[in-house]
Amino acid sequence: MSTDTAAGPILSLNNIEVIYDRVALAIKGVSIDVPQGGMVALLGANGAGKSTTLKAISGLLKPERGEVTRGDLRFPGRDIDALMPQQRVQLGIVQVLEGRRVFEHLTPDENLLAASAVAKSSRAEMTRMRDRVYGYFPRLHERRTAQSGFLSGGEQQMLAIGRALMTNPKLLMLDEPSLGLAPFLVAEIFDIVQKINRQEGLSVLLVEQNALAALEVVSHGYLMENGRIVMHDSAAAMKQNPDIREFYPGGSEGKNFHEIKHYSRRKRWLS
Incomplete structure (x- = not known):
């Protein structure tokens, strides 16, 4: 498990609110801290507001007609809300978008060099x-001259993370890196991210639906539902929480809350 290497947070969200098209409230009063050199998970189902939270941090809301309308967003200790996405990258914030977005017509080598130009x-x-x-x-090195569109899903996810590392970030944000991947690949990729965190002190914010897989590699987690944080605890405590185990993909019981009638009434934090 990752350990926090410094007292102060590198990233701090305090009571953040995001609105789309000036009317639709997407996230409400969200507060999250990522410690310097730490690994933190933001968990929740599809549509909970996790990706919106990441885009608020990386500055990618405006193309989708979203905006932060309340709260403080600091990295590290500096208000970054007015900064453009490229300025945030230059400060050291990088987001790996959901869906393994790489230049499919380029080789892994060319993808990495293109990212470093940023x-x-x-x-x-x-x-x-x-x-x-x-x-x-090392698997990317073996495939470095292949066209990236012909890489496997796991290899494309590795390349997407590799492209992010080429910007020499201080904070790496991963949006659903396990999506569509076999469990053994998820474990391999998470292990590598944890290794990078430990060896280089790179802070990581991991956004995931697969709660138990994410909680194996982070120190703390936040659970988001309907745009709000409904739980925050150590990874060890969250792994043992019966609601986490039952209602989120990757739980030992194998249940998906979309298939459970009246699931919200059964959750301890909503009762």
């Missing part, structure tokens, strides 16, 4: 960072 790195620095990515993802 950070305006020297050629020597590009090479060093690319070699670092291949060190973490």
